[in-house]
Amino acid sequence: MKNDNAPRVQDIARMANVSTATVSRALSRPDLVSEATRDAVLKAVAEAGYTVNVAARNLRRQRTGSVLALVPNLANPFFSKIIAGINSVLRTRGLTLLVADTEGGPEVHAQMATLAHRSRADGLIVLDGCLPAGILDHPACPPVVQACEWIDGLPGPRVMADNRDGGVLAARHLIDLGHRRIAQLTGPANNPLTIERSRGVREVLAEAGIEGRTDWILEGAFSLSSGQQAAREILAMADRPDAVLCHNDEMACGLMGELQRTGLDVPRDMSVIGFDNIDMAAHVTPGLTTVEQHRTALGVCAAEVLLDLLDGASPPPVTVLPVGLLVRGSTLAR
Amino acid sequence: MKNDNAPRVQDIARMANVSTATVSRALSRPDLVSEATRDAVLKAVAEAGYTVNVAARNLRRQRTGSVLALVPNLANPFFSKIIAGINSVLRTRGLTLLVADTEGGPEVHAQMATLAHRSRADGLIVLDGCLPAGILDHPACPPVVQACEWIDGLPGPRVMADNRDGGVLAARHLIDLGHRRIAQLTGPANNPLTIERSRGVREVLAEAGIEGRTDWILEGAFSLSSGQQAAREILAMADRPDAVLCHNDEMACGLMGELQRTGLDVPRDMSVIGFDNIDMAAHVTPGLTTVEQHRTALGVCAAEVLLDLLDGASPPPVTVLPVGLLVRGSTLAR
DNA sequence: CCGCGAAATGTAATCGGTTGCATAAAGCGT
DNA sequence: ACGCTTTATGCAACCGATTACATTTCGCGG
Numbered sequence: 001m002k003n004d005n006a007p008r009v010q011d012i013a014r015m016a017n018v019s020t021a022t023v024s025r026a027l028s029r030p031d032l033v034s035e036a037t038r039d040a041v042l043k044a045v046a047e048a049g050y051t052v053n054v055a056a057r058n059l060r061r062q063r064t065g066s067v068l069a070l071v072p073n074l075a076n077p078f079f080s081k082i083i084a085g086i087n088s089v090l091r092t093r094g095l096t097l098l099v100a101d102t103e104g105g106p107e108v109h110a111q112m113a114t115l116a117h118r119s120r121a122d123g124l125i126v127l128d129g130c131l132p133a134g135i136l137d138h139p140a141c142p143p144v145v146q147a148c149e150w151i152d153g154l155p156g157p158r159v160m161a162d163n164r165d166g167g168v169l170a171a172r173h174l175i176d177l178g179h180r181r182i183a184q185l186t187g188p189a190n191n192p193l194t195i196e197r198s199r200g201v202r203e204v205l206a207e208a209g210i211e212g213r214t215d216w217i218l219e220g221a222f223s224l225s226s227g228q229q230a231a232r233e234i235l236a237m238a239d240r241p242d243a244v245l246c247h248n249d250e251m252a253c254g255l256m257g258e259l260q261r262t263g264l265d266v267p268r269d270m271s272v273i274g275f276d277n278i279d280m281a282a283h284v285t286p287g288l289t290t291v292e293q294h295r296t297a298l299g300v301c302a303a304e305v306l307l308d309l310l311d312g313a314s315p316p317p318v319t320v321l322p323v324g325l326l327v328r329g330s331t332l333a334r
Numbered sequence: 335m336k337n338d339n340a341p342r343v344q345d346i347a348r349m350a351n352v353s354t355a356t357v358s359r360a361l362s363r364p365d366l367v368s369e370a371t372r373d374a375v376l377k378a379v380a381e382a383g384y385t386v387n388v389a390a391r392n393l394r395r396q397r398t399g400s401v402l403a404l405v406p407n408l409a410n411p412f413f414s415k416i417i418a419g420i421n422s423v424l425r426t427r428g429l430t431l432l433v434a435d436t437e438g439g440p441e442v443h444a445q446m447a448t449l450a451h452r453s454r455a456d457g458l459i460v461l462d463g464c465l466p467a468g469i470l471d472h473p474a475c476p477p478v479v480q481a482c483e484w485i486d487g488l489p490g491p492r493v494m495a496d497n498r499d500g501g502v503l504a505a506r507h508l509i510d511l512g513h514r515r516i517a518q519l520t521g522p523a524n525n526p527l528t529i530e531r532s533r534g535v536r537e538v539l540a541e542a543g544i545e546g547r548t549d550w551i552l553e554g555a556f557s558l559s560s561g562q563q564a565a566r567e568i569l570a571m572a573d574r575p576d577a578v579l580c581h582n583d584e585m586a587c588g589l590m591g592e593l594q595r596t597g598l599d600v601p602r603d604m605s606v607i608g609f610d611n612i613d614m615a616a617h618v619t620p621g622l623t624t625v626e627q628h629r630t631a632l633g634v635c636a637a638e639v640l641l642d643l644l645d646g647a648s649p650p651p652v653t654v655l656p657v658g659l660l661v662r663g664s665t666l667a668r
Numbered sequence: 669c670c671g672c673g674a675a676a677t678g679t680a681a682t683c684g685g686t687t688g689c690a691t692a693a694a695g696c697g698t
Numbered sequence: 699a700c701g702c703t704t705t706a707t708g709c710a711a712c713c714g715a716t717t718a719c720a721t722t723t724c725g726c727g728g
Contacts, residue, residue: 060714061716064389084409097434099433117385227617283587356706368706672725679720680717680718682718694705697702
């Protein structure tokens with residue numbers, strides 16, 4: 001063994017008096033070698049503290065045994081459960097999940113381009129709708145599944161919640177409670193989730209004969225602080241809505257907290273409804289009424305679609321998962 | 335170019351009428367080749383859509399250009415900011431951060447063992463105190479920095495907040511407010527963070543001549559729901575405390591929410607203090623008084639220590655970052 | 669005791685870049 | 699014009715494991 005380095009197959013082969021081929025087989029296909037040989041190899045491995053060089057194996061095998069998830073913002077609790085779902089499925093197949101945060105500008109995208117390569121991962125699950133399509137439909141890029149968000153013009157299967165229907169459920173709930181003065185706190189205007197959710201809301205409002213007041217549509221950033229900011233804007237309005245439909249729970253919580261801090265009572269003075277059903281939603285006071293999407297299931301589904309893809313099967317191009325309304329205390333009949 | 339495959343250096347070399355060595359240099363050390371050659375190579379690269387095979391490069395170079403963070407639970411918002419801090423530093427050095435979730439039993443640890451290999455990452459930042467030391471002091475394992483939590487018996491630098499002092503600050507704050515009936519909601523009993531924090535609390539209580547009531551020390555799991563659970567236990571007590579010192583903000587929020595739902599007023603009926611200052615803490619009602627630790631700074635620091643290690647420098651074996659008390663509305667003078 | 673298929677093992681090519689060393693070409697000072 | 703330093707490029711070994719193919723060994727029926 002070269003002095004400064006970790007042991008290699010060669011070293012193990014010498015120690016066990018076999019060829020490198022046999023060592024390799026003893027480790028990855030134990031059924032192919034005799035018991036005596038296997039024991040000798042394993043003994044040498046243990047003794048030398050050998051572990052395979054993954055780069056060499058990946059190079060030769062032309063696959064990596066791992067899947068990469070590209071997440072727009074790891075700090076967003078929304079994603080964590082999806083990741084957990086993905087992980088649970090991949091583990092059953094012996095695949096390792098790695099996660100990279102895609103936050104940042106073009107210079108980060110360049111980094112992502114080197115990540116999105118067959119020699120890095122066997123498959124990609126992309127949760128970020130803002131990546132340039134170019135790096136993902138490159139021939140060197142492994143199979144891609146898009147989850148939650150999606151990238152226009154990028155082929156390949158998608159898995160997502162029924163965002164439009166979520167908008168419908170939320171809006172209808174408020175209307176059923178007698179609200180007609182409904183504000184919206186959306187995500188970034190160009191975000192596909194927000195576009196879909198808005199569509200559902202708009203449909204229901206129109207159906208109910210409620211005029212869409214554009215001054216009651218606020219644009220947020222899916223963050224607690226943008227919810228807080230929105231609350232301030234609403235409080236400053238001469239003509240206030242009496243319900244706010246938020247496009248995610250974080251904004252709803254931020255908004256609700258700020259309303260309360262200013263002395264308003266939620267839901268008596270204002271109903272608030274969120275979207276996603278993150279853990280926090282059940283624990284704030286009052287409990288946040290929200291549109292539940294099963295994030296773990298979404299991750300599971302995305303992973304299964306990816307596995308299909310890797311197996312050469314043809315998964316459905318689009319999978320839409322149902323959402324449901326979860327009524328807690330933050331909404332009240334007018 | 336072989337038909338089914340991505341182009342290789344060979345192909346680019348042929349297209350640009352140079353050797354593979356020149357192609358490689360044109361891409362990674364552009365200053366070493368003439369402008370004409372460089373242009374020819376880049377043109378061929380663009381035309382063929384070439385991207386390097388990372389496995390091959392890593393194998394030859396004996397490094398990967400990436401750092402791996404092992405996180406016990408990605409779903410915990412506590413970690414996300416640390417990750418962000420790490421990322422910001424690594425980017426400036428052209429390193430890519432990958433994250434893996436270490437959640438799970440021994441079978442997952444086996445997976446982690448193959449991740450913790452020089453051929454996978456140039457360095458490791460371990461945020462999980464529960465990994466077996468064996469896989470991290472293996473000779474094939476790249477340099478390791480432990481952050482937040484740490485593993486007994488594992489050498490290598492550590493970066494952490496001053497948890498003991500955090501316990502001191504929190505306890506002293508409650509005592510200064512006149513509380514003497516102080517309960518604690520800790521993390522898992524064997525968790526090093528909890529051990530340190532408890533130590534600080536114990537010191538202050540002893541100093542103030544307050545007996546430590548073990549029936550007022552509840553063990554949680556750092557989660558919202560374990561905070562909720564603890565609230566129920568406290569409410570069921572015949573002899574209730576009038577302040578609860580929680581070992582993290584999530585539990586504090588879970589606890590506070592449940593107390594409020596049962597009709598108690600925080601902070602009038604009970605003061606609640608947390609630890610960490612996660613985003614949510616500022617947005618719940620009332621705002622959560624907490625011990626602030628600068629998670630981004632912690633990540634930054636851990637990354638810098640790792641870079642030192644990679645550069646062959648000898649960073650300090652232990653870095654302790656100061657914490658501070660952040661008083662909001664959830665604590666009140668008795 | 670021969671022959672043949674199965675089981676076990678070895679040999680060596682291969683994955684795809686990178687880089688030390690050698691060589692060639694160009695610049696330069698005197 | 700000559701040696702000498704730079705600069706530019708090519709050649710080929712190398713990183714470490716895997717695996718197709720070849721070879722040996724073994725068991726066993728005839």
